Amino acid sequence: MGQQIALALKDSMHRVLVKLASFLPGLLALLVAVIILTAIGALLALILRRILTAAKFDERFARSQNADVTDWSPGHSPTALVARIAFWACVVLGVIIGISAFDASYAGNSQIAAILIPYLTHSVGAILILIAGTVIARFLSRSVLIGAVNMQMQYARFLSLGIKWLVLVLTAAMVLDHLQIGGVVVELAFGILFGGIVLTLSLAIGLGSRDLVSRSLEKTADPRPTPSTYPTPEAVFNDLSPHAAPAAKHAEPLRHF
Amino acid sequence: MSSTQTVLESAVSDPASSGLLISLSPLHGNALEATLANLAQAFPNQLIDVTTPDPIPPTPASSLRVTTYTPTAPALAGWILTAADYVNTYKRMQNHQSTACLLLGPEAQSLAPDALRALADQVVVGNADLASPRYSLSPRDGLINSAILYPVTRALFGTRPRYPQAIDLAFSLRAANRLAACAQKFTAANQTAAFIWPVAEAAAAGFTIAEVPVGLRALPPPDALDLNSLLAQVAGSFFADLDAKASFWQRSRLAYSPRDAAALTRAMPAQSDDSAMSEQPDVQPMIDSFRLAYINLHEIWSLVLPPNSLLGLKKLSIMPPTAFRMPDSLWARIVYDFVLAYRLRTINRGHLLGALTPLYLAWVASHLLLSSGTSAETLSPDKHIEALAAAFETDKPYLVARWRWPDRFNP
Numbered sequence: 001m002g003q004q005i006a007l008a009l010k011d012s013m014h015r016v017l018v019k020l021a022s023f024l025p026g027l028l029a030l031l032v033a034v035i036i037l038t039a040i041g042a043l044l045a046l047i048l049r050r051i052l053t054a055a056k057f058d059e060r061f062a063r064s065q066n067a068d069v070t071d072w073s074p075g076h077s078p079t080a081l082v083a084r085i086a087f088w089a090c091v092v093l094g095v096i097i098g099i100s101a102f103d104a105s106y107a108g109n110s111q112i113a114a115i116l117i118p119y120l121t122h123s124v125g126a127i128l129i130l131i132a133g134t135v136i137a138r139f140l141s142r143s144v145l146i147g148a149v150n151m152q153m154q155y156a157r158f159l160s161l162g163i164k165w166l167v168l169v170l171t172a173a174m175v176l177d178h179l180q181i182g183g184v185v186v187e188l189a190f191g192i193l194f195g196g197i198v199l200t201l202s203l204a205i206g207l208g209s210r211d212l213v214s215r216s217l218e219k220t221a222d223p224r225p226t227p228s229t230y231p232t233p234e235a236v237f238n239d240l241s242p243h244a245a246p247a248a249k250h251a252e253p254l255r256h257f
Numbered sequence: 258m259s260s261t262q263t264v265l266e267s268a269v270s271d272p273a274s275s276g277l278l279i280s281l282s283p284l285h286g287n288a289l290e291a292t293l294a295n296l297a298q299a300f301p302n303q304l305i306d307v308t309t310p311d312p313i314p315p316t317p318a319s320s321l322r323v324t325t326y327t328p329t330a331p332a333l334a335g336w337i338l339t340a341a342d343y344v345n346t347y348k349r350m351q352n353h354q355s356t357a358c359l360l361l362g363p364e365a366q367s368l369a370p371d372a373l374r375a376l377a378d379q380v381v382v383g384n385a386d387l388a389s390p391r392y393s394l395s396p397r398d399g400l401i402n403s404a405i406l407y408p409v410t411r412a413l414f415g416t417r418p419r420y421p422q423a424i425d426l427a428f429s430l431r432a433a434n435r436l437a438a439c440a441q442k443f444t445a446a447n448q449t450a451a452f453i454w455p456v457a458e459a460a461a462a463g464f465t466i467a468e469v470p471v472g473l474r475a476l477p478p479p480d481a482l483d484l485n486s487l488l489a490q491v492a493g494s495f496f497a498d499l500d501a502k503a504s505f506w507q508r509s510r511l512a513y514s515p516r517d518a519a520a521l522t523r524a525m526p527a528q529s530d531d532s533a534m535s536e537q538p539d540v541q542p543m544i545d546s547f548r549l550a551y552i553n554l555h556e557i558w559s560l561v562l563p564p565n566s567l568l569g570l571k572k573l574s575i576m577p578p579t580a581f582r583m584p585d586s587l588w589a590r591i592v593y594d595f596v597l598a599y600r601l602r603t604i605n606r607g608h609l610l611g612a613l614t615p616l617y618l619a620w621v622a623s624h625l626l627l628s629s630g631t632s633a634e635t636l637s638p639d640k641h642i643e644a645l646a647a648a649f650e651t652d653k654p655y656l657v658a659r660w661r662w663p664d665r666f667n668p
Binding site for chain 2: 143253
């Protein structure tokens with residue numbers, strides 16, 4: 001009995017070590033390919049930068065009025081843009097070559113390859129989704145924050161945080177779904193979280209602007225204004241348009257332009 | 258291009274073409290008749306070509322030769338002169354073989370005949386390349402101009418015109434050519450409603466610029482309904498133009514010493530002249546807006562502004578409304594830092610201009626309070642704006658240094 005257990009364990013360990021031994025060269029090939037191509041990319045970017053700087057590429061470009069390209073360049077330098085494109089092209093090439101080498105190091109019917117290769121590809125996709133989601137969350141959060149502050153909403157930060165977490169939760173759910181982790185649990189949790197955030201935001205906005213809504217309803221219900229109590233059109237406009245508010249309360253309004 | 262022509266010369270004693278073309282923007286209702294009447298009064302003994310996109314009304318006999326035109330480049334903004342206006346005007350000048358042009362914007366009927374004449378004379382007689390009007394506006398009007406456009410243009414380009422984005426201009430043929438060439442870049446990209454900055458353009462070209470007081474003028478309301486859109490539109494275009502002309506304004510020298518200008522401003526008596534606002538403005542909503550923004554936008558401002566400016570804003574946020582004063586040096590530094598951030602794309606440009614709005618409102622509140630009080634420090638609006646412009650001039654080396662070496666300091 002003991003001998004059988006020892007034999008089973010020995011066999012199992014042998015199988016794992018063999019699999020690991022066959023797995024490591026592929027992984028090493030992937031890393032080497034990425035490192036070498038990254039180094040080549042850095043060198044190429046350096047050479048390109050020096051050549052273009054010597055050739056006064058930026059100045060020539062500015063003279064030809066290609067404003068769109070210049071606007072998108074880092075630090076408004078087309079030279080830096082070209083150098084970065086070259087560097088990242090090499091890095092991407094290294095990753096592709098590495099994955100290809102990793103794939104080739106296994107037999108076509110290998111069980112590990114069948115699981116690992118698609119998972120590796122999915123991981124790259126998930127990382128891209130995560131980066132895009134984070135960037136979009138930050139952009140939307142700032143847009144909402146600035147817009148809400150300029151509309152003088154007291155709960156601007158809360159609204160902005162709500163939007164940010166809404167997008168981040170959506171991104172996290174997409175990443176997990178892409179990696180096929182969690183299955184139904186993730187979908188359910190996402191539904192609850194997303195719904196919760198939307199409900200919270202709706203309540204916050206609804207409660208925060210109830211005065212505005214009630215004034216609006218009053219105005220609709222009773223179209224006949226009484227001079228002493230009913231708000232003037234200027235006052236209503238001021239409520240709805242905060243930046244016009246200081247101006248409209250005076251006989252002489254502010255003219256910004 | 259010209260579709261109709263009407264010559265009314267019966268009242269002309271000695272009609273002689275002055276080479277002046279008067280170009281009108283679309284005018285509504287009786288505005289065209291009123292404008293033509295003013296022009297006839299302004300130029301009584303000269304044969305003047307006038308072009309308008311509107312149907313020509315029956316006018317009393319005068320020396321005006323009125324023609325209609327169909328604009329070659331569409332999309333007139335209706336409240337400001339756009340790239341399309343400059344391109345169209347230059348083409349009409351070529352068609353009429355004019356040597357000078359008086360380009361009048363919307364609501365031009367509110368300009369007095371003397372003002373029209375004086376504006377044209379600066380170019381025709383005074384040989385200036387560009388004549389810019391100085392409107393007599395209320396202290397509550399043209400606040401973006403007072404806060405940003407005028408002081409920055411004056412500091413960077415060394416020019417004096419009070420309205421760098423005036424909607425009436427007189428210019429010579431070569432100035433028209435320059436402005437049209439600049440506008441052509443936008444119209445070629447189908448951006449016919451883009452803004453052109455004539456004073457900066459003339460300064461960069463080394464043209465002679467004159468300023469003419471024209472008195473009162475009704476200004477057409479901007480297209481943008483809210484302040485955020487308006488500020489983003491105007492300041493965005495202005496900052497982009499500064500970026501395009503950086504090689505010029507980094508080299509340009511002022512024609513006078515900023516220190517002398519500041520001393521002159523200080524020497525002015527501490528008020529009370531007619532331009533001061535007698536009525537205390539309600540600035541509380543603007544101050545509230547700034548305070549709300551200080552709580553919420555501090556993180557975004559800290560990406561753009563240096564610690565000193567943030568400290569200044571902190572002090573401002575806790576000031577009581579009666580003592581709410583934004584120092585001129587602080588506002589100058591804020592505007593310069595936003596110009597730099599616009600250039601460097603420190604944050605998204607839409608966000609950047611949105612984050613400027615509460616700061617601008619704080620400046621407006623401070624300006625209105627400073628101009629309307631009765632204390633010893635009260636200044637007339639004009640004097641305050643002149644002092645502000647001097648502060649921008651004094652701080653110009655900061656902008657130039659950071660423009661050239663932006664990485665030396667990161668807030």
